Amino acid sequence: MALDDRKSEFTFVGTRPNRPDGLDKVTGRAKFGADMSAPGMLHGAILRSPHAHARIVKIDTSKAEAHKDVKAVVTRADFADVPFKPGLEGEFWNVLENVMAGEKALYDGHAVAAVAATSALAARDALKLIEVEYEVLPHVTDVDKAMASDAPVIREGAADYSVPEGMHPNVVRYHESGHGDVEAGFAEADLVIEDSFVTEATHQGYIEPHACLGMLGNDGKGELWCTTQGHWIAQKTCAALLGIETSQLRVTASEIGGGFGGKTTVFIEPVALALSRKANRPVKLVMTRSEVFRATGPTSSASMDIKIGMKKDGTISAAQGVFRLQGGAFPGAPGDMTAMCAFAPYNLTNVKQVGYDVMANRPKQAAYRAPGAPMGAFAVESVIDELCKKLDLDPVDVRLKNAAYEGTKASYGPRYERIGLVETLEAAKAHPHYSAPLKPGQGRGISCGFWFNHGGETSVSLSLSEDGSAQLMVGTPDIGGSRASMALMAAEVLGIPYENIRVTIADTATLGYNDVSHGSRVTYASGLATIKAANHAVEKLCERAAASWGIPTDAVKWENGCAVPSGPNAGDFDPRPLADITAHMGSTGGPISGHFEATPEGAGVSFGTHIVDAEVDPETGKTAITRYTVVQDAGKAIHPTYVEGQYQGGAAQGIGWALNEEYIYGEDGRLQNSIFLDYRIPVASDLPMIDTVIVEVPNPGHPFGVRGVGETGIVPPLAAIANAVSHAAGVRMRQLPMSPPRILAALKDNG
């Protein structure tokens, strides 16, 4: 869509009405994944490997099968024979192998068998009757060790074409990009800093464990209810893993209790369906929290080397990064994304980035809010901060000096369209937080962050009712208030009150394929499709009005919820409100609906700048976040309160990642902290209020200027906090999380 038909004056967009599903969610009425039941329903449970790496010699399920309460037991043999292919080409095979182990258990928590029984307790008890004989194999969980020549091989043949000769078989994908001549750039620099950084894996930590209810008959027809960010991907994947036709499986998305990228694939859904097919009864499967930590997708862990050269005036003359990401026992760690995002905020003459996707004996990584980007930003923005400190330069000024803008050739290749990085930096600099005095023991850090944002396949329908109300069907699960945004955009086009629009998350039988609620795409892509579907309905409304007036359709326009003649020459007719047209639609041509589907390409990249103050207790190494400000470009905030919510949530997750969250593996390769007691996400008393500034630099790729806002907010916090802590403690922190023992040890090492 061209810039000139982008709307800039709004009636509904930019207001802050109550969300349409508010009542359901404050009364306990909303149905989440585990809240559904069916007549005759069985309860499933999954047996998981206690070993990080082991050959499965034998599984004896006979005792479990013989138990009176057990109605089905499944193992890998009960799934389809999906072909193996290297890299991400074989993603269906990778997902199947993750859903139910084949020849080997590849990580602590890997599913090896499952049962369905008449109660949840009976199912849990029956797992103890399954006998598995393992041959324990050497394991590796650390990314650097997994790349070393003596590392145990997770799977031969998993590497794709991109991997250079001579790499360990655990390196399965390779990325290299950039432009200019970094060596020449380093030679021009007044100061070059080269440093290494490490981040541990973290988990999305959604409060709702994975849950589903599946029913599959021997006729290959099925129903699935599940908590997911995308029910079409669940439909497609489950069908492939069970060997049935995609369209024969209808998937309904429950309300979703958080996802953050972690519910973009399937884990238990194919298992519930396989159990159901065998038992010929509906089967409910609900993960425990420990299963969520052990066997769903955390982030990658990362090991990174950064080299940046800077001139005395703050100009970055060259930048180079090597990013090694461990993504569990399957290809998919976003080493490429980390590499592409790391230097993306800056207008660089010489830049080079390399990313590795490395396998280890850990669960298959899944997306987590701007997957891959926060780690790279941590490393790069830490080095920039150190350069600013050594050259005595203001960190915001240096970033402004190097900031990318419209037309800049991005570090990862393309030229940027209109972007808002400079505006976020200027807003940060002007914010009272940036100039507020610090107390002794406190430090201030800033960081920029970038995320691509995504369009994706999208299909939306809107139908009008006789009374002039509207039903909007979208295919992207509402994770954080998107029904409100959709209704606002539809109201804006139709000119009817926000409250008169009912937004439904449609099932897979109702709309065409919809990509997952990920990539910060919902308000952008489903929003764009909503606007166009509403426009489509408006065209039909205008046709009906034109016919009733006996004038051509193009002589009618839509204004404030009414069809009106487009000008004096069109005729003198009273405006016909929407409800007046729909009241007669049955006799004037039938139902009026609007529809739109596409794969929109203009998502519009997104930038943010964060300011954070941290206070470090020098005797214990404990950090308190005392003040936090998020500045981010939203393009156009449809419902500003929910935009603020995305900013605050991203910052809070970043605070957890920076300070205390980490996957801790023992020497035995088993996860040590698989409950919320020891996987320490921020609690209410850990955080300050999180201030937000919504910058609006409209996205030329969206009719109302929207840029996705969901993910960018987690990119700057790791670095911003590391910079604040490093200033407060007087020692550079290069490893996340900056837990008290690590900070205290760094303080001791520093004397």
Added chain:
Amino acid sequence: MDYHSPASFAEASALAANATGITRFLAGGTDVLVQLRSELVTPDTLIDIKKIEGVSDITKNADGSWTIGVAATGAEMSEHPELGGDWPGVVEAMDLIGSTQVQGRATLTGNLCNGSPAADSVPAMAAAGVTVTVTGPEGTREVAVEEIPTGPGKTSLSKGELVSAVHIPARGEDGGDAYLRFIPRTEMDIAVVGVGVNLRLDGDTVTEARVSLGAVAPTVLLVEDCAKAIIGSTLDDAALDALAAAASAACNPIDDKRGTIAFRTEVAGVLAKRAAKIAYARAKGEQA
């Protein structure tokens, strides 16, 4: 799993004495249920002691000492109008355990008998000189709190025995206690280090002291060298440094997911100083 809710401690003791397999007593259940749900411990016999009369009572005795029922919750202790005035350290230590929700259920006795080296209330109780009544098939006996845990998850209670009351001594004049723990967050964590200090003053001079450490050894430690370091002092910097050194020296911790040996050893000294200052201020009748 068999579930019983006896009406007396004697009945509870008899049930436990005659049970086979694993037996657990259920008070607040905030440990028992976690272990049950995660299948770490699935008792064969579960004995709920909350139907026994008086188990939730908090009583100040005529001599100024306190008797705390084995099912009295942390919330009930915190809300008690007088208990926190006498023993702020004990009450705060109990209050630090878990969330508001956990406080609605968790008990001193459960925290003690769970046998965790990191139990928050235990160092505070040991410093305060708390004893418990143990009821068993042979009758009752009085045991010092620090004698109950014998190792992670283990206690000195024998088959058929259970704690039936908790006794906190009379506060007396010019005394004060405090408990501090280190956790990475502000709430909801298990102590990485815990320090309880209880002392009495004569003027500005410390005349009696008990210092107890948690989470730095397989069981709670009552460290005499720490007490010696401050007895006779006015808690001047030299005494505080000696206290910190003695606390660190007493540590015999492990490296685990919650902290390192070096960290625990160092922070035990830091917290001992801070807790001692608070106890000292309280003994002087100052706000702390």
Added chain:
Amino acid sequence: MSKFHVSTTVNGDSVEYLCDPRETLLDCLRDKLNLTGAKEGCGTGDCGACSVSVDGRLVCSCLMLGVEADGKQIETVEGIADGDVLHPLQQKFIEHAALQCGICTPGILVAAKSLLEKNPNPTEEETRYWLAGNLCRCTGYDKIIRAVMETAEELREAS
């Protein structure tokens, strides 16, 4: 293994169920009484999504056995509204967007109601510590804390 017959009161209604002694109060509320408002986020008392009040005391229903509920008065999120009139906290949570995904919301509402009953004028710090056992992963707590404190203020003005 025999089951226990439990008679209890939930949101003012007399109810009965049969339960295995291993089943938690949360299991019984959700699976036997179809009150699915309380959620299981962790099963270890660490997330607060299953918060209910028992005889006026805030607890995690995952940390209490179903059999222990016999004779008690239990209040869940389903009982917070007065008929079709939302509790001021519920109304304020909607207005403030104090929820994104909404999975923690039932537990937070039960816990916040309990706070305001005990302390009508909580400070921000008191509110944050009271709710520290209710994990929210979406909001960063900002809008939740504001909603609770603003409700407290309105309730004080109204009384």
